Amino acid sequence: VELCAVLLGDNVEAAAQELVYRGADTVYLCDSEALATFDIMNYRKNILAIAKQAQPEILLLGATPIGRSLGPRLAAALGTGLTADCTTLEIDEEHHLVQIRPAFSGNILAHIKTDTRPQMATVRYKIMQALERDCTREGRIIRVDVLLEDPLALLVKLPAEDEKRQSLSEAEIVICGGRGLRKPEDMALLHDLADAIGGVVGCSKPLVDEGWLDKEHLVGFSGNTVRPRLYLAIGVSGSSQHLIGMRAADTIVAINSDPTAPIFEVADFGMVGNLYDLVPRLTAAVRKSREADDTGVPVCG
Numbered sequence: 001v002e003l004c005a006v007l008l009g010d011n012v013e014a015a016a017q018e019l020v021y022r023g024a025d026t027v028y029l030c031d032s033e034a035l036a037t038f039d040i041m042n043y044r045k046n047i048l049a050i051a052k053q054a055q056p057e058i059l060l061l062g063a064t065p066i067g068r069s070l071g072p073r074l075a076a077a078l079g080t081g082l083t084a085d086c087t088t089l090e091i092d093e094e095h096h097l098v099q100i101r102p103a104f105s106g107n108i109l110a111h112i113k114t115d116t117r118p119q120m121a122t123v124r125y126k127i128m129q130a131l132e133r134d135c136t137r138e139g140r141i142i143r144v145d146v147l148l149e150d151p152l153a154l155l156v157k158l159p160a161e162d163e164k165r166q167s168l169s170e171a172e173i174v175i176c177g178g179r180g181l182r183k184p185e186d187m188a189l190l191h192d193l194a195d196a197i198g199g200v201v202g203c204s205k206p207l208v209d210e211g212w213l214d215k216e217h218l219v220g221f222s223g224n225t226v227r228p229r230l231y232l233a234i235g236v237s238g239s240s241q242h243l244i245g246m247r248a249a250d251t252i253v254a255i256n257s258d259p260t261a262p263i264f265e266v267a268d269f270g271m272v273g274n275l276y277d278l279v280p281r282l283t284a285a286v287r288k289s290r291e292a293d294d295t296g297v298p299v300c301g
């Protein structure tokens with residue numbers, strides 16, 4: 001099966017080669033100054049033209065803000081269906097794409113097939129592991145004549161730098177709280193630690209169900225998949241639904257009062273104890289070491 005990628009942007013030829021190293025057999029390259037920033041009309045127009053010409057059996061987009069806005073528009077223009085936010089993809093024995101995603105508030109896993117072609121889906125960010133880079137791989141890079149819509153007065157709001165930093169899926173450090181926290185005000189402990197260490201706060205499902213945090217902060221099967229450098233699980237037991245969303249983190253540190261909590265089975269480091277005692281001490285230690293970095297004076301203890 002030939003795997004094709006569509007790459008849009010300005011001065012992105014090197015990235016096209018990178019896509020070949022990562023598994024693409026063919027890359028359709030739309031390289032133009034006009035595509036330097038995301039413009040829904042121009043991006044849609046070019047992908048649509050390529051899809052009509054290449055007639056793919058399957059057309060996938062990332063379930064990112066950009067993919068989520070392009071997906072439905074492309075599906076409507078191609079006269080096909082779209083399954084949004086898939087967490088798993090499979091090919092059945094008849095070579096149909098099985099699009100799997102949580103449904104009904106995450107209570108069931110829906111298996112969806114599409115009669116029309118192409119079979120289209122958006123796939124949740126970071127749920128799939130990128131292929132190893134193989135710089136001996138060869139592929140075709142096809143430069144496409146870029147099509148542009150008539151200029152329209154479109155106002156596109158790009159996220160500010162500090163908004164971007166808040167994205168849980170992109171975070172390098174995630175501080176995740178669970179039902180070990182007794183009341184919503186105690187979330188301040190996690191926010192303090194996140195501020196000190198430069199992380200983003202996430203949570204397990206009970207905290208979202210209680211309305212302590214929005215679903216954007218949810219880690220796991222029904223929420224976000226994260227792959228940070230450091231994941232701190234605080235008062236989280238480590239249910240299978242939670243682990244699905246975070247077990248690919250580089251380093252997992254768990255704080256839990258129960259030494260038999262399943263989270264310790266996946267943790268690289270564990271602290272058995274009361275989070276109300278340990279978290280403030282950890283925050284103070286991080287602050288102290290940050291101050292030492294600033295002054296150049298090393299801090300011990």
Ligand SMILES: Cc1cc2nc3c(=O)[nH]c(=O)nc-3n(C[C@H](O)[C@H](O)[C@H](O)COP(=O)(O)OP(=O)(O)OC[C@H]3O[C@@H](n4cnc5c(N)ncnc54)[C@H](O)[C@@H]3O)c2cc1C
Nearest residue numbers: 106178179180204205220221222235236237242257258275
């Ligand atoms: C279809 C479906 C989808 C789901 N999707 C998700 C999902 O996406 N994400 C998710 O997280 N869950 C999900 N769940 C829920 C999941 O099954 C668990 O119920 C949930 O993950 C448990 O959250 P928790 O670990 O915070 O709470 P608990 O399991 O209650 O664990 C709390 C932990 O805190 C510890 N603790 C208590 N007090 C302290 C203290 N003072 N100091 C230190 N530790 C303490 C306890 O020892 C315990 O291990 C889903 C469930 C279903 C059925």
